Amino acid sequence: MRPIKVQGEEVLVLDQRLLPTREKWVRISSAEDAYTAIKTMIVRGAPLIGVVAAYGLALSAKKVSDIEEYRKMGEWLKTARPTAINLMWAVDRVLRATGSAPSFERSWEEANKIFSEELENARKIGENGEPLFEDGDVVLTHCNAGALATVDYGTALAPLRVAKEKGKNIKVFATETRPVLQGARLTAYELVKDGFDVTLIADTAVGLTMMKGYIKKVIVGADRVLRDGTTINKIGTFQVATFAKRFNIPFYVALPSSTLDLKSRVEEVVIEERSPEELFYIKGRRIAPRGVKAFNPAFDITPPELITAIITEKGVYYPPFNFGQGP
């Protein structure tokens, strides 16, 4: 299941806002299209955001001749969502590749490279993580770090897919992941399609579900991981990690190393706040009264001491985490 199709110079992405009830493809022809698709969450998930940004920016190289204008376009594109590090990184790679003048060919080639690398990364994350899961495991995941968040296979879901391919029976619990419901709408959708046994729970039910002993392992993706393993991921991850620790359940984070941020300190990471409307309406139906305010952060911060291991395409890492030399 690939949420992005590249045919010739045409880039199509699956509109994830409409899943699971409707499958509609949207064309990306420019940096502006990529900006809108990323900001409005037509596409989401750190690796996919990076790929879509790269293709969008590359397609705009056809229309822009001034390198300063092209660079500014790239910087603007980075503001579509402030937290996913892949967005910044992918834009920078395309800008570096294009050289001293906007080149569609060089930009496009770099976007293709990023796409292939993410495909390869997802597969390797799957292979590296697979041995951590046993036949009969019941695994909880939060949000969607599956094929729909990447270009195929997923990050958190990749080891589960490889385990299944190897004949292991893996059952999955998916949190619904309010407010955008990526667990209910996307994770459940792609795993049911792949023949997994999937059980949905409300985000409020994580504690009781673990207390009852239903969960053997947890795996989630990440939007940004810092040098010491601090994990910025979908709002609610901190809760899942906290309860996993309390009930001695292994808690794994899976990501391509493109999601590592070796420079920032945790205080420097901008936690995106999204529109209150995400809490006031569900599928167009109002669920909250007029006159109420909302605080709607999209991500939270999981401290490294709650993480059992971090899985990347390069291997499996255990605490204390140290991913780089730093700034």
Add this chain to the structure above:
Amino acid sequence: MRPIKVQGEEVLVLDQRLLPTREKWVRISSAEDAYTAIKTMIVRGAPLIGVVAAYGLALSAKKVSDIEEYRKMGEWLKTARPTAINLMWAVDRVLRATGSAPSFERSWEEANKIFSEELENARKIGENGEPLFEDGDVVLTHCNAGALATVDYGTALAPLRVAKEKGKNIKVFATETRPVLQGARLTAYELVKDGFDVTLIADTAVGLTMMKGYIKKVIVGADRVLRDGTTINKIGTFQVATFAKRFNIPFYVALPSSTLDLKSRVEEVVIEERSPEELFYIKGRRIAPRGVKAFNPAFDITPPELITAIITEKGVYYPPFNFGQGP
């Protein structure tokens, strides 16, 4: 704001499933009506459930002449929801009051007594809890333990209302409380009506909101509290309590002593599991794919070590909690 009106022998309850968008009153004329209203969550909240059950059973005394039949009706009514202890207790009181034959007068009088007691309890809980809150406090609450869960005033919200009456400025954060959204639909609704400054957050945002230092205190209600303070309350309470402990935020539980269960051990408490449909649909719109399963417990269990104090109409209790002689 009273969610129940008793005029002569007519009992009307506000249909809480339709709030905040519609205010519709439903008539309760029998134990069967009470059973349906409680089971389908037209009414909810432990104290209100008890009052509605008492009136419904009393009204059925008009139609039943055999005491055994009346008792069986009461036992059946208790099965409408298995966790709220007030339901069991209110039915038993009406059955005891009616004597050796079903008496409408005696049953009705007992129901009225329960109603008045709960009114009085809510006010006293408010007065007892009020000194725990300071001018300028920002208080998080989960689910709805307000006027709508009781007969007026509320349990968890009663101290906040009294504090406001005394001129203290109290801001409230309400979790939306999936799956039934009592926080978004009911708590926000009744507090905005009362002129509170209310901020809604997703259940997933509790951890980050507390990490950021936005919350000074937490107060919740309860569906059943055991002798040692173990609190059975709306699913997600355990999460709120766990994070409150982590971030050294006082965590209060408010309840009338009618919600105490001095007999049961925690293993004996039945945690109600509700229909998967609550996770598959919101306001009639499907949000999860076909083929997925769901685990939908309505309550969770908060261990006493996470609780700072328990507030009842009789006073404020601090750990170690010991509410009775036990079995």
